[in-house]
Amino acid sequence: MPFETDVLHLPRLSRRTVLGGAAAMLAGTGLRTPAFAQSGEVTALMVNAMLGPTLKPIAEQQSKVKISEGAFMSGTDTVSRLTAPGGARYDLMNSSFAFSRPVVMGAKAGQERVQPIDLSLIPNMKNINAPSKAGIGERDGKVYMVPHSWGFDSILYNRAVVPDDDPYTQSWSLLFEDKYAGRIGWWDVAHQMLMAAGLYLGHTEPEKMDRNQLNDVAKFLISKKKNVRTFYSTFAQGSNLLANGEIDVCYGIAPMRNELQKRGYNITGAWPKEGVLSLINASYIPKDCKNVEGAHAVINAMIGEAYSRALTEGCGYLSATTFGDENMTPDQRKRYGYGLFDGSVKHYQLEFPTNMNMWIETWSRVKSAA
Numbered sequence: 001m002p003f004e005t006d007v008l009h010l011p012r013l014s015r016r017t018v019l020g021g022a023a024a025m026l027a028g029t030g031l032r033t034p035a036f037a038q039s040g041e042v043t044a045l046m047v048n049a050m051l052g053p054t055l056k057p058i059a060e061q062q063s064k065v066k067i068s069e070g071a072f073m074s075g076t077d078t079v080s081r082l083t084a085p086g087g088a089r090y091d092l093m094n095s096s097f098a099f100s101r102p103v104v105m106g107a108k109a110g111q112e113r114v115q116p117i118d119l120s121l122i123p124n125m126k127n128i129n130a131p132s133k134a135g136i137g138e139r140d141g142k143v144y145m146v147p148h149s150w151g152f153d154s155i156l157y158n159r160a161v162v163p164d165d166d167p168y169t170q171s172w173s174l175l176f177e178d179k180y181a182g183r184i185g186w187w188d189v190a191h192q193m194l195m196a197a198g199l200y201l202g203h204t205e206p207e208k209m210d211r212n213q214l215n216d217v218a219k220f221l222i223s224k225k226k227n228v229r230t231f232y233s234t235f236a237q238g239s240n241l242l243a244n245g246e247i248d249v250c251y252g253i254a255p256m257r258n259e260l261q262k263r264g265y266n267i268t269g270a271w272p273k274e275g276v277l278s279l280i281n282a283s284y285i286p287k288d289c290k291n292v293e294g295a296h297a298v299i300n301a302m303i304g305e306a307y308s309r310a311l312t313e314g315c316g317y318l319s320a321t322t323f324g325d326e327n328m329t330p331d332q333r334k335r336y337g338y339g340l341f342d343g344s345v346k347h348y349q350l351e352f353p354t355n356m357n358m359w360i361e362t363w364s365r366v367k368s369a370a
């Protein structure tokens with residue numbers, strides 16, 4: 001049943017308002033600000049919701065390490081930082097496994113841009129559930145990437161404007177077609193937007209689209225650009241646009257939906273017949289990590305029981321461990337999207353494109369078109 005609140009008249013979301021209730025929420029978890037028995041700090045770059053107000057204290061308490069976050073932009077930005085001159089400058093990084101693996105691990109042994117993970121320091125690896133083992137980055141008996149969670153991208157929409165039974169909510173068409181012209185927001189990221197459009201246009205393996213196919217996708221997107229109110233570059237921007245009623249439809253990720261719903265906004269996500277775009281989030285340690293022990297401790301904490309049980313409610317991601325949905329009702333599993341694991345939710349994994357440079361060039365043409 002839709003919420004009674006009119007989302008068009010609620011105040012702007014900001015980082016301050018999002019974090020404003022953190023102290024009260026921490027009190028509810030029974031956690032105290034951790035006293036760091038291990039000295040030092042871990043600098044981390046990951047989707048910031050993974051270290052939200054209810055989750056970061058658990059990760060810090062369990063790891064006994066202070067975590068300092070960078071501002072996450074996208075998986076593309078994260079792997080670019082990994083390859084930047086001078087090193088990644090983070091102790092711990094996390095991004096989509098399928099998209100990041102070719103860059104993180106390189107084409108062959110010896111070309112890894114990260115260091116091997118010492119599994120003796122990750123006893124919680126035993127908690128990884130069967131579907132998530134596909135997100136373990138392994139080569140020659142060494143592990144370089146550890147699965148953390150599953151995400152999925154879809155279309156978010158304002159239920160006060162877009163009825164749940166509108167046929168457009170059953171397809172990626174909601175993001176592209178004319179019905180809600182002027183009320184649509186696109187995420188300014190080549191990978192996800194071209195994948196969604198390719199999937200909608202019938203490409204069974206959109207990551208393998210050749211030049212001609214990408215040109216067709218570009219023509220389609222340019223023809224639909226007239227329907228777009230704005231592009232957003234960060235998740236916070238997208239959430240604000242929906243909350244303020246500046247748009248009613250946008251490309252969105254599970255943490256955006258989770259945050260808005262928890263704050264009482266009448267926003268939900270579509271389950272397109274072509275499939276949501278899924279991803280396994282994986283953690284890895286750059287070669288220039290300054291706190292290797294601490295980075296291991298944080299990885300271990302984030303696949304531990306306490307963090308895993310709090311993850312989905314805390315940020316909307318699905319835990320990669322056996323604890324994530326252990327105590328959930330069938331309705332909760334369905335609402336959060338745990339059907340990805342048993343096939344009841346159709347999904348397509350965000351694979352790394354065959355030619356990423358060609359994708360970036362294609363998206364640039366879409367953005368610059370009049």
